[in-house]
Amino acid sequence: xxxxxxxxxxxxxxxxxxxxxxxxxxxxxxxxxxxxxxxxxxxxxxxxxxxxxxxxxxxxxxxxxxxxxxxxxxxxxxxxxxxxxxxxxxxxxxxxxxxxxxxxxxxxxxxxxxxxxxxxxxxxxxxxxxxxxxxxxxxxxxxxxxxxxxxxxxxxxxxxxxxxxxxxxxxxxxxxxxxxxxxxxxxxxxxx
Numbered sequence: 001x002x003x004x005x006x007x008x009x010x011x012x013x014x015x016x017x018x019x020x021x022x023x024x025x026x027x028x029x030x031x032x033x034x035x036x037x038x039x040x041x042x043x044x045x046x047x048x049x050x051x052x053x054x055x056x057x058x059x060x061x062x063x064x065x066x067x068x069x070x071x072x073x074x075x076x077x078x079x080x081x082x083x084x085x086x087x088x089x090x091x092x093x094x095x096x097x098x099x100x101x102x103x104x105x106x107x108x109x110x111x112x113x114x115x116x117x118x119x120x121x122x123x124x125x126x127x128x129x130x131x132x133x134x135x136x137x138x139x140x141x142x143x144x145x146x147x148x149x150x151x152x153x154x155x156x157x158x159x160x161x162x163x164x165x166x167x168x169x170x171x172x173x174x175x176x177x178x179x180x181x182x183x184x185x186x187x188x189x190x191x192x
Contacts, residue, residue, distance in 0.1 A: 004028035008036075018044040043126045048097040049085035050132040051180035052107055053160075058190055060163050061105050061136060062177065064154040065147070070173075081156065081166065082174040085129070093130035101134075105155050106145030109134040115183060120175050129176060133184065160190035 009024035020042050027035045052061040064081045071078030086100035094112060101109045115131040147153040158166070163181055166172040172181075184190045
């Protein structure tokens with residue numbers, strides 16, 4: 001089923017970092033009525049994320065970094081614990097996530113498994129995130145991680161029960177991370 005819309009206006013509001021547009025459109029409702037909507041949409045490109053997990057150690061590798069949007073919305077430190085992730089730019093999702101894993105965590109991952117694709121904030125952001133998982137081992141640690149250029153990323157290796165407790169008590173609040181931790185639990189890769 002395709003959307004029944006008639007685009008009235010598409011105005012660029014900002015092209016500073018990514019593109020913010022204002023759309024005005026008419027949407028035909030199920031009953032045939034026409035509804036006029038005005039919405040702002042932020043286009044930041046698509047991304048990929050990966051959960052690095054170790055069955056033997058029952059552990060995961062996560063990152064912690066400052067996220068201005070969380071600070072603006074009440075996170076006092078602005079720090080967010082999350083799975084390794086990045087924007088695709090011109091890379092395929094798998095190439096992107098391999099690059100991000102080595103840059104952010106220091107792990108050169110082997111076989112990766114594509115899990116699914118999700119829109120994480122479809123009310124106003126175009127981004128589609130590709131979700132991956134891969135087992136890691138200490139032997140795959142190629143460097144200390146921490147990011148490149150202007151990134152300042154902490155690498156965290158946590159037991160799965162520690163990570164799960166951090167979700168429950170609010171120390172992990174990132175949607176993609178919670179989704180991947182839940183997937184690992186449901187898939188039986190890790191246990192509490």
